[in-house]
Amino acid sequence: MREYIFVFNLDAIVQDKSGEKNCGILEFINDNAQRCYFKQDCIDKNREKTVVAISNSESDIAMMKKADIRIGYGGIKEVMPEILSIVDYVIYEEKKLVDFLGRLLQEEKMALSRTVIISCAGMGNRLGLGTTKALLEVDGKTLIVRYLEQLQEEKDVRIVVGYQASSMIEAVLKYRSDVTFVFNHEYQNTGTGASVVLAAKYANEYVLSLDGDLIVHPEDMKKILACQKEFVGGCTKISDDPWMLQTYMQEGMEYVHAFSKNDGNYEWNGVTQVRSDRLRDGTGHVFQLIEPHLPIPFMMVRTREIDTSNDYKEALRWVKNGFC
Structure with a gap:
């Protein structure tokens, strides 16, 4: 140690x-x-x-x-x-600071030892709105607040910030003050994988990684938070140019064994839960961090990602229709 x-x-x-x-x-x-x-x-x-x-x-x-x-x-x-x-981290609650320092000393034990990481450092250039996508409102509520509502019971939530960091911190603190903010100062030159690696330092045994530009179906988020093992999340193909998951069945369980740009059974949506020791190094995509550790069990997770104006319209329709 x-x-x-x-x-x-x-x-x-x-x-x-x-x-x-x-x-x-x-x-x-x-x-x-x-x-x-x-x-x-x-x-x-x-x-x-x-x-x-x-x-x-x-x-x-x-x-x-x-x-x-x-x-x-x-x-x-x-x-x-x-x-x-x-800084590497910003913390706004005394108890959260003490808990974090205690975790460095391996003093904290939890029933499910999990850290939730939400990656919100990027600039969202393709959307063209001049704001980090996690602050985008869909049906009157920002993406980050939707996450915070779903993650109320999670003890260790870390939000990676970079572009418009102060605006993100201000928005989050209006809703919840016991969040740890992790700074990716190189957000312009690195991918989401780099943000996850930074936030996974001194994390709990498992890391649940979520992209800040994503809306997760409420019922599927409940399923995610109840899961106490590793998984790679995917959904039916809905994007124009997605990365795909190639899977196989074994003894009634479905496993992800490869990522592909050409073909696959499901669209990769960036949702995954893996052991934190698998996330030690990397600067590209999140899937590149976990690819060497496949196969990992598959989980169907209904989501909508917002990368373009068409994505935004589809996400808004989805939410207004009760996630149908």
Whole structure:
């Protein structure tokens, strides 16, 4: 197991303007006193360890740049733009921060150890609306809010941001504050696979990966969240130029054994749940991350992806017709 140390800006993290203490953070510091520091000079003395820096203040930029894991904490004060430009994660709830730090120390055990990753870093150029697609409204509700409603019971939800990151964070925090935001600063040069790899660091045993430009049928999302094993999701062919899933049957179970641009049984829709240790490296598509690990069981998941104006019209019709 890695050996971690934690470097805090104590004033910015622990005490708010009214003088009230964030007791959960103080308790974590007390329980892990041998690992916790409050000055950046400790980093140079502990280079053989994994350094986690937590702050919200521009005065800590030098400290943050030296760290291996950079967390902006907005539970007390707003995270400064200079910090947002270099962090790996932004967290807005004290309990969520303590839970995340505890997970680094492998202290948290869950009945189903799952991290949900929603990839929302892209620019959505093909749609041509000048906004990240997860903020697009369909029938009066944005795609990201639809996800948040469906994922209310999930404990570890991570949203990957890049293009229009501040707008995405603001929209999510209006609905839910215990989300972890993961920054893909290279979103212009990388694919969704890179976003998933970033968010899968220090994740739970399983990762459920969802694309931010997708609407998932409510009944199928219930089926997804009840699943406690790996799967690759697909649907009947509805897109003009999809990647396809090639499958086979074995002992009554259907398995995905290949992705293809030419032919297949179903359209790949980007929904998958796999062990987090399968998502260590990659910058392209999500399916390229999981392709070396096939075969994986198949799950039928009814979805609508929004890439073009025609996709948007079809998604709107689908939602208005009760997902039929």
